Amino acid sequence: MPRLLHYSDIENVYDDPVRAARLAGRIRELDGPDALVCGTGDNTSPGVVALVDRGRQSLDFFDAVGTDVETFGNHDFDYGPTATRSLVADAPQTWVSSNVYEDDGRRFAADHVEPFVVRERGGDRVGFFGVTDPATPSLTPMATDLDFEGPYEAAERAVSALRDEGVEYVVALSHLGGGDDELARRVDADVVLGGHVHSERRERVAGTLLLRPGVNGHAIYEVELSDDGATATRHETADAEPMQSVAAGLRGRIEAAGLDEVVATVETPIERSDQTVHRGECRVGNFVADAYRWASEADVGVQNSGGIRDGPAIAGEMTLKDCISLVPFEEPLVVVELTGAELRQVLRECSSAAVDFGEPDWWHGHVSGASFAVDEAGELVDARVGGDPIDPEARYTVATPSYVLHSDHEFPTIDESHRAGEGDILHDVLAAYARECGVDPEIEGRMRRVSGAAADDD
Template sequence: MPRLLHYSDIENVYDDPTRAGRLAGCVRGLDGEDAVVCGTGDTTSPGVLALVERGRQSLDFFRAVSADVDTFGNHDFDYGPEATRGVVADSPQTWVSANVFEESGERFAAGHVVPHTVREVNGVRVGFVGVTDPATPSLNPMAATLRFSDPYAAAAESVAALRAESVDHVVALSHLGGGDDELAERVDADVILGGHVHSERHEYVDGTLLLRPGANGHVVFEVELEGDGENRPTATRHETADAPVYEPLAESLRGRVEAAELDEVVAVTDGPLDRTEETVFGGECAVGNFVADAYRWAMDADVGLQNSGGIRNGPALDGEVTVADLVSVIPFEEHVVVAELTGEELRSVLRECAAATVDFGEPDWWQGHLSGVELVWDDDRAEIVSARVGGDPIIADRTYAVATSDYVLHTDHEFPTIEARHRAAEGDIQYEVLADYARAVGVRSETDGRIERVSGVAADD
């Protein structure tokens, strides 16, 4: 009976060699001649080591687990298409992608990437198709030169080709996030192995088994393609925390981390700054305040703004804080920039802090962290109760300088009010700004009430 071993969005697992070793140990312990090892995107980046190695540290992991098939996530293009092509060419697995193309219209990395593939396992033919979120160029400016076609039409075409080859099962490797439901409705797949959204999922949609293991290598799903009495696929969830460490991988990654030389201590915290998903997307938090304050300080702006999704999950900042710790908070090579907005536009941006404008988020996630702003937001009414900058009400026709990531000016998925035309100045790379601020000002663990979420309160401005 064929089995699938599924991981996804492992992202910064490489920055913790022991955790990466446990993930590999879990996969290796479950592997066998009847198993296909599957990834579903964001398996090369982001993270501290990924930034230093341009994603090539992932090759150590792929070889350790004998990866079989993978598809692309938006972060797999963090260092540009050429870097991705290099990783793909040197990977042991088959990269499967039906909807990613070069600017010329040719399939991305033609010769190394296929729209679909077939694996025969113990006499059973299993077909795989891969699809990626078509919004990737907006989510990741480094992918701006690539073209992403309709994933549902592309998947349907590949699935039809696989069914014509008389496969016994069809598996979709998906980095569509919230689009997996539509994929299940429109494509004749037995299993959708999903990613992109960092929350776990394990359910049947229109008879299709739909899975997401969450982020950062904490869970591996084991799928039995002929698992129950109704001949439906079934899945077993395996946590990696207690898995044996595969030491060859852990040792290799430790060597890479040490060689990065990012161990300078820039500050000592007065308490832990949590950066779990629940905290970062829950509203005001210390790590969000720290980042937004650093941006405003560095650019001498009226307002600092950080998108919640740009703050990566990981261990709390606690005690000595190194440059590597700050890279791990925001492991992207994006500059901090100043956007000049009218007061009316700024109020729109503040509304977008609470809007689920991204398809990889949950409806109640808080999407923005602020500096220089006092905001009271009514969750029930979905409206601003009050908003002040520097203690004063926002004036509609006044111009405000907002320090934020260059990414925000390019994407239309987060803070769509801010556009490239608003760009007024450019500063250093984000983590460099954080390090400079930490050296000069420090890293504080408390919040100050700058964002207050209430229910049923009338607006006063």
């Protein structure tokens, strides 16, 4: 019977050569003639090494683990379609995508990307198709020249074609995140190998096994396909024997980048995991938002939670590499001008109760110079700038990543019409702030959720 080895969203694993080498080692350990190695997006970027090498550091990993099939995540377009086409052409695996198109209607990178493929393992034929979040142009500004078809219609065509070819099993390679449930209900797939959302998942929907291995290569799934249904085993990677060739290659890339300048010393470790960043006010969010406000002299600093990348805690000597790893995107800080009414709406949009994106209890932002509270319904019950209540008629300046002006997923109130100025690249702002002001953020009650009774008291 065929086996699948599933990784996804490994993103900045490349910035930790040992962890990347252990991930590769676990995959190679489990690999065999009956196995297919599968990736489901965001496996080329973002990260420090990815930013320096435009995602091409992933080619060494793909070669090492012998990836068989891969689909696209939104971050695989971080450096634009031309860079992605070049990477796909040089990668060893087959890229599978049913819903990504060039702006002239042709399939994206049609010479190297298939809408679906069939592979034989263990005496059985396994069909694969790939789908990517159609919101990618909003999530990734460099993907705006591409078209993303509705994934479910594309998936239905691919599955029909695969069943017509008589495959024994159909596998979805999905970078839809929360859309996997609908995918499972709409198409006849045996398993959905998912990604995009960074929390792990293993459950069945409409009889289909849905899997997500989480972020940064801490775990992979081994899937066994059989007539009795797909079953999955989770494997951690921390104790795997590392592939030394992978570690050595990444160390060489990091050293060549020259990013070891120390910009500050951090006495108390600063956590920056997804769990920390999306669960409310945190020290790393305050540090980033404070740096933005300091650099721009704006009234308020705002950082979208999704822009702070998961990784090990920052402690001891903080380097330029650490600053880049926090916000590994080549985008500038911008200043926007908002009315007080608009600013209040932006603060409200920090809450998942107000913006339907991500997990239900997520916080979508971090702020500096402002404080606010929302009730259980996501309504703003208190909002201040500099300690004073926000005047709906006044105008306020806000420093934020340029991505926020482009995206309608995080802080949809802010758009290009609000632009009032532009500053340095984000990670350069963090480094300058760290050199000048040090790094010792504290929790100050900037963002709060309150019960109905507490809201009434406010």
